[in-house]
Amino acid sequence: MTxxxxxxxxxxxxxxxxxAWAELIETGYGRLTMESVAQRAATSRTVLYRRWPSLAxxxxxxxRHNVRKTPVEIPDTGGLRGDLIDILLQFAKRGAGTGLVxxxxxRDYFAETGTTPADLRSRLAVGEQKWMDIILERGIARGEIDAARVTPRITALPADLLRNELLMTLRPVPRDVVIEIVDQIFLPLVSKEVATALSGRE
Incomplete structure (x- = not known):
């Protein structure tokens, strides 16, 4: 190279x-080294350390670099259900690649750093749009859901269920499971009809 x-x-x-991503896929974090990445990238370890002070x-x-190669587009289907199904299918597709890897x-990264997958997810999410907040705000504005029912835990529920499915099966999450999460679990929790019924019991 001139x-x-x-x-x-x-x-x-x-x-x-x-x-670095290719090395992670092939060897895992436990065998990842600055030397192996430098050799694959045809550069030097010094160049790597100037940008990243540690292997972690x-x-x-x-x-993060790999995740951002497949950005998530916030849908606008005109309805909350359609938006949720669309965005979760996008995450399911991305999770089948990055998530399973x-x-x-x-695993060795979490052991070495004393962190959890949730900690890593937080680091990866820095600078990303709060897609669920945007979708739910639209649903509230359209009168589809009860704003009082939208708590932080409920907001996180669809993505959490998707990740759990991925972790438990180690397989891509199929469309019918995504629809089940939306129709049978999430929408009933935030709909105005359910909120009214629950308030009558209290």
């Missing part, structure tokens, strides 16, 4: 993160 062809800036960073930081950056390959 000096004129030398990668710099984002091009170099993308190459490094692609290499590099691994998280590589996962994380489950299999990042």
């Amino acid at each position: 000096k004129r062809e030398r990668r710099r800036g984002s091009a170099l960073e993308d190459a490094i993160l692609d290499a 930081d590099l691994a998280v950056a590589a996962v 994380l489950i299999a390959q990042m």
